[in-house]
Amino acid sequence: MATSATTDAVLAPAKPHSLLADYATLFKLRVSTMVIITAGAGFYLGSLQSGISPFHAGLLQALAGIAVVTCGSSALNQALERKTDSLMRRTASRPMAAGRISLTHGLILGFAAIFLGSLYLAYTTNLLTGTLTLLTAIGYVAIYTPLKRVTTINTFIGAFPGALPPLIGWTAARGIIEWPGVALFAILFVWQFPHFMAIGWMYREDYARAGIRLTPNLPNTQYAAQSTVIQALFYAVLMIPVSLWPAMLHTTGYFYAAAATILGTGYLWYTIRFARILRNPDSDSSRLVARDLLRASVIYLPLLLAAMMLDAKGRLLF
Ligand code: HEM
Numbered sequence: 003m004a005t006s007a008t009t010d011a012v013l014a015p016a017k018p019h020s021l022l023a024d025y026a027t028l029f030k031l032r033v034s035t036m037v038i039i040t041a042g043a044g045f046y047l048g049s050l051q052s053g054i055s056p057f058h059a060g061l062l063q064a065l066a067g068i069a070v071v072t073c074g075s076s077a078l079n080q081a082l083e084r085k086t087d088s089l090m091r092r093t094a095s096r097p098m099a100a101g102r103i104s105l106t107h108g109l110i111l112g113f114a115a116i117f118l119g120s121l122y123l124a125y126t127t128n129l130l131t132g133t134l135t136l137l138t139a140i141g142y143v144a145i146y147t148p149l150k151r152v153t154t155i156n157t158f159i160g161a162f163p164g165a166l167p168p169l170i171g172w173t174a175a176r177g178i179i180e181w182p183g184v185a186l187f188a189i190l191f192v193w194q195f196p197h198f199m200a201i202g203w204m205y206r207e208d209y210a211r212a213g214i215r216l217t218p219n220l221p222n223t224q225y226a227a228q229s230t231v232i233q234a235l236f237y238a239v240l241m242i243p244v245s246l247w248p249a250m251l252h253t254t255g256y257f258y259a260a261a262a263t264i265l266g267t268g269y270l271w272y273t274i275r276f277a278r279i280l281r282n283p284d285s286d287s288s289r290l291v292a293r294d295l296l297r298a299s300v301i302y303l304p305l306l307l308a309a310m311m312l313d314a315k316g317r318l319l320f
């Protein structure tokens with residue numbers, strides 16, 4: 003089979019690892035940064051709903067607590083997956099999989115961060131936010147992570163903790179769960195399907211080697227490709243109306259509605275392009291369209307949130 007650019011990158015000689023670089027990997031820095039951005043967007047919109055500026059100590063306290071719990075969850079996820087991670091090219095050099103960080107080290111860091119971060123949120127922000135953050139961590143670590151080896155439904159389950167951070171940001175600002183916060187949850191929930199169908203397709207052989215069950219690595223490749231494309235397309239189409247929900251709730255206005263429609267059409271376009279995996283599932287070009295959809299997903303989301311924040315009712319930018 004042809005070797006993809008992605009696989010070549012993974013096979014490149016390992017660079018020396020400093021403890022700092024290992025922590026960045028252990029805490030999944032890029033994904034965690036995006037999680038914190040989504041929580042920050044929720045806090046910003048919730049504050050405007052209250053008619054107050056989001057820029058006060060409460061924002062820093064909420065984001066610090068959420069960041070600590072997110073990092074702790076990533077550490078425990080890697081502690082649980084150190085064996086399967088060591089079987090996959092993409093993850094074999096992770097610090098726990100490669101044995102540079104011990105199991106005890108990872109477990110202590112992970113449990114301490116989740117416990118202390120949630121407690122900090124409960125005290126400094128509010129009890130609801132601390133509880134929701136703890137439940138998100140439990141959903142990710144104790145439910146989603148073990149399910150990855152059991153059923154392809156794992157991605158649907160994992161989408162719940164993945165979508166909760168903006169709602170947590172909202173409750174940090176408002177103290178209660180309200181419809182605009184639920185709309186943010188729905189946006190993140192739907193966004194994840196094209197995102198991880200693309201990733202699952204790119205790394206399907208890797209995931210299969212480690213015994214991780216995903217729609218893209220079902221035994222019949224043609225059926226797997228069809229099912230992957232159908233799910234990605236279903237959610238990419240749904241993304242457009244769901245992303246308009248904040249405008250329907252009057253949390254945002256017409257500018258956001260127009261931006262969400264344009265951005266959603268772009269996301270859908272990349273997902274339609276992703277359907278090319280049906281033509282020749284094992285080709286390099288099939289991996290390239292999957293990689294482009296992954297890139298589109300991580301560009302689409304911050305742009306959508308930025309448009310929402312720019313157009314939020316009663317906006318206070320500074
Ligand atoms: C069930 C849900 C999800 C799954 C299974 C998933 C899985 C993954 C995987 C495996 C990667 C690594 C891709 C690579 O190394 O090339 C990745 C990348 C990424 N994910 Fe997700 N993800 C999910 C949800 C989320 C959520 C909720 C966020 C944040 C809001 C997020 C943000 C990102 C970002 C920013 C990247 C790019 C990181 C980079 O460039 O290295 N993901 N995702």
Ligand SMILES: CC(C)=CCC/C(C)=C/CC/C(C)=C/COP(=O)(O)OP(=O)(O)O
Nearest residue numbers: 071072075079135138139142160163164167
């Ligand atoms: C507030 C808080 C506690 C948030 C934590 C939730 C969180 C980190 C969600 C990330 C989304 C998610 C399910 C990623 C799955 O990647 P994976 O772990 O399957 O990816 P991998 O294959 O790279 O390990």
